[in-house]
Amino acid sequence: MGLxxxxxxxxxxxEIRQAVGESGLRVFNSSSxxxxxxxxxxxxxxxxxxxxxxxxxxxxxxxLIGFTLTGLWGLFVSTAQFIYNFNWNITDxxxxxxxxxxxxxxxxxxxxxxxxxxGYLGCGVLPGAVIFTFNEPLGVHVLANVTxxxxxxxxxxxxxxxxxxxxxxxxxxxxxxxxxxRNFIKSNAAFLQKIFGGNAEKLIxxxxxxxxxxxxxxxxxxxxxxxxxNTAVRNFVEEFLEEAWDGCVxxxxxxxxxxxxxxxxxxxxxxxxxxxxxxxxxxxxxDRSIDDQRIxxxxxxxxxxxxxxxxxxxxxxxxxxxxxQWVGSPIDEYLRxxxxxxxxxxxxxxxxxxxxxxxxxxxLVSATYAIPDIKRSKLDWQxxxxxxxxxxxxxxxxxxxxxLLDNGRQMQVMGATPDEAEDRLKALLALGTGTLLKKPxxxxxxxxxxxxTYLKQLTRVYPAYFTIMNQYKIPxxxxxxxxxxxxxxxxxEDRLLLWTDEKPYAYDERIEELLKKPGADxxx
Numbered sequence: 398m399g400l401x402x403x404x405x406x407x408x409x410x411x412e413i414r415q416a417v418g419e420s421g422l423r424v425f426n427s428s429s430x431x432x433x434x435x436x437x438x439x440x441x442x443x444x445x446x447x448x449x450x451x452x453x454x455x456x457x458x459x460x461l462i463g464f465t466l467t468g469l470w471g472l473f474v475s476t477a478q479f480i481y482n483f484n485w486n487i488t489d490x491x492x493x494x495x496x497x498x499x500x501x502x503x504x505x506x507x508x509x510x511x512x513x514x515x516g517y518l519g520c521g522v523l524p525g526a527v528i529f530t531f532n533e534p535l536g537v538h539v540l541a542n543v544t545x546x547x548x549x550x551x552x553x554x555x556x557x558x559x560x561x562x563x564x565x566x567x568x569x570x571x572x573x574x575x576x577x578x579r580n581f582i583k584s585n586a587a588f589l590q591k592i593f594g595g596n597a598e599k600l601i602x603x604x605x606x607x608x609x610x611x612x613x614x615x616x617x618x619x620x621x622x623x624x625x626x627n628t629a630v631r632n633f634v635e636e637f638l639e640e641a642w643d644g645c646v647x648x649x650x651x652x653x654x655x656x657x658x659x660x661x662x663x664x665x666x667x668x669x670x671x672x673x674x675x676x677x678x679x680x681x682x683x684d685r686s687i688d689d690q691r692i693x694x695x696x697x698x699x700x701x702x703x704x705x706x707x708x709x710x711x712x713x714x715x716x717x718x719x720x721x722q723w724v725g726s727p728i729d730e731y732l733r734x735x736x737x738x739x740x741x742x743x744x745x746x747x748x749x750x751x752x753x754x755x756x757x758x759x760x761l762v763s764a765t766y767a768i769p770d771i772k773r774s775k776l777d778w779q780x781x782x783x784x785x786x787x788x789x790x791x792x793x794x795x796x797x798x799x800x801l802l803d804n805g806r807q808m809q810v811m812g813a814t815p816d817e818a819e820d821r822l823k824a825l826l827a828l829g830t831g832t833l834l835k836k837p838x839x840x841x842x843x844x845x846x847x848x849x850t851y852l853k854q855l856t857r858v859y860p861a862y863f864t865i866m867n868q869y870k871i872p873x874x875x876x877x878x879x880x881x882x883x884x885x886x887x888x889x890e891d892r893l894l895l896w897t898d899e900k901p902y903a904y905d906e907r908i909e910e911l912l913k914k915p916g917a918d919x920x921x
Contacts, residue, residue: 466653472567474646479568484611486604492576499565506561510554517547579605674698679705683712739912740866741768741776741828743785743895745793745858750896753861762856764793768829769806775828776865776908778893778900784824785860785895791821795842795853798822802831813855815839860895865911 521543529536582589583601590598603609618638625631674697681692692708694701746753747762755761775781785791794813800822801807808826812818819837826833844852893908894901901907 466656467650470649470653474649475564476567476571479571480614482613482615483571484613486609486612488605488607488609489576489580490607492572496569496572499569503558503562503565506554506558510551510558513550513554514547517543517550521547677701681705681708683709739771739773741771741781742766742864742866743768743781743825744861744863745785745790746861747793747856747858749859751861762793762858764811764858766808766810766825768808768825769802770804770830771828771865772830773912776912778895778904781828781863782860782895784828786821786824788859788898790857790859792817792855793853793858794818794855795851797840797842798837799840800826800837801834802826803834804831806831811842811853862892862894862896864892865908867911 522540525536525540525543527536528539583604586598586601589601622631622635622638625634676696677698679694679701681694682690683692684690692712694704694708696704743766745764745766747759753761753763782788792813793811794817796812796815796818797809798812798815798818798821799807799809808822808831810818810822810825812821818839822837823833842851842853846852893904
């Protein structure tokens with residue numbers, strides 16, 4: 398096997414290095430392989446693809462310039478062959494021409510690589526992007542195939558340019574040093590004549606002159622071998638020298654490859670990761686009363702076990718909880734009142750309809766009110782919307798109306814004026830079974846910002862949606878059962894829109910489903 402038959406990329410060390418990674422570590426990426434954004438469209442897809450493509454290019458270029466013992470031996474072999482075949486009698490003009498030719502060829506390679514990239518972008522990626530705007534699945538399919546071919550072509554061009562640039566740089570450096578060293582020797586020819594005498598000065602000045610005969614180690618060896626008169630001896634010497642060089646090169650690659658393989662294997666041993674078990678797909682139904690709610694997890698067994706426990710724990714902690722309600726309600730309500738069975742929670746926003754997002758020109762104000770122990774007969778959609786102020790909502794502000802109820806609970810409503818807050822409190826309380834024990838207490842929230850302006854400014858808010866929370870006691874219930882002081886409770890809830898002009902689809906059926914519980918009479 399000759400030198401030309403050795404492919405560095407096919408060596409065992411390269412395969413192990415690719416499996417281990419340049420740092421010798423196995424890296425597990427928890428993110429999904431493909432991320433698709435419905436909001437970004439084709440621009441987002443192309444941007445993510447470009448980032449991934451540039452990352453791949455960086456990795457491949459790093460592999461190309463990464464120094465290994467095999468790569469260093471290859472550099473030594475190519476340099477030795479260059480010196481062995483180098484014409485030591487070459488003129489300065491020829492040296493300059495060879496250096497210029499190498500860099501001119503490199504410029505052409507750069508132009509070819511750039512042209513190939515522009516061609517793929519203009520005739521491949523751009524049409525794929527146009528198709529993507531009209532047919533996303535087809536566009537993704539076309540772009541995936543085009544970018545794959547583009548990556549292979551571009552990586553091949555980068556690899557060729559990198560290898561050629563490195564090799565040409567070393568050879569050009571040798572030529573440049575040889576030229577400068579010879580000129581230095583020629584400039585001191587008279588001094589060397591005094592030392593060596595004879596025709597030293599004449600020979601030095603004739604070194605590399607125009608019309609000089611070429612001389613190299615390879616030519617000298619070939620002339621010496623060809624001068625052997627005996628044909629058998631000449632053939633012996635010729636084959637001996639050729640095979641000795643080929644054997645040395647191959648043996649050097651074997652040694653370098655063995656050392657690289659050993660180092661990579663040792664790194665792999667140190668980076669061994671204990672088995673994490675087989676891949677599993679788990680479907681979790683955290684609430685047995687909700688058939689359509691499932692959580693699907695996938696991964697190795699040892700990784701999934703703690704994730705499953707954490708998922709169920711988080712679900713039980715946050716299920717059906719509104720942090721604003723827990724923080725905003727007085728603690729004595731929970732100490733005095735019995736657990737609520739039915740509760741109506743209404744959400745207001747300062748925008749008439751979704752999306753409920755803050756803009757640069759307008760701040761977003763939200764208000765949430767919970768009516769305890771609601772009346773089933775008051776759950777008509779028009780009745781609830783009218784209690785919220787209708788399509789025009791009501792004026793919200795810094796005045797707070799607090800009412801104590803005969804069922805041990807209390808409720809608060811914010812308004813632009815004391816009368817507005819009290820009227821809205823009474824209108825909402827009419828949806829529940831509790832009645833006021835006395836006239837509501839009015840207080841003013843006078844919190845100010847750094848400019849001295851009240852935080853709660855006069856703002857019109859509109860009803861957005863309401864949520865019915867149905868919590869009923871089930872003896873011995875499991876799953877999403879909530880422990881209370883007098884037993885175990887199950888919660889049911891749903892969200893129905895109020896901002897629309899007409900009541901939501903299947904409104905009566907959804908209300909009826911929410912009000913169901915074992916043994917309950919829902920006709921009242």
